[in-house]
Amino acid sequence: MNLRNTRHIIIKNTKGSFLVPTHSYIEQTGNVVKVKFTFDKNLSSPEFEYVIADNEDGYIRMVTSKGIGFNSGSLFDQLFVWFDFIIKN
Structure with a gap:
């Protein structure tokens, strides 16, 4: 499995x-x-289907498929670490 x-x-x-x-x-x-970031459809949260993260504005920004931005919480923390890993590799 490729962690990227x-x-x-x-x-x-x-x-x-x-x-x-x-x-x-x-x-x-x-x-x-x-x-x-897409999630297994059988187990994903009904609130959204995917999250898009980018660094377009000079900082990490995350938005759900419903257009809701977020910058804290456990999901943000997990995806931030992964996004940082992708950028560095």
């Missing part, structure tokens, strides 16, 4: 916490990196 493309993360919702297979799709243009 696939990992398992914990998603918390009202039903509990779930270890979910997650995949990344990377697009890079110059210094801007955009990563689309």
Whole structure:
């Protein structure tokens, strides 16, 4: 398994916490990196289907498929570490 493309993360919702297979799709243009994180459809949160993370504005920004931005919480922390790993490798 390539850690750049696939990992398992914990998603918390009202039903509990779930270890979910997650995949990344990377697009890079110059210094801007955009990563689309998708989640296993059987276990993913009903609030969103995917998260897009980018560094377009000079900082890490994350937005769900519903257009809701977020910059804290356990999901942000897990995806931030992964995004940072992708940028450095």
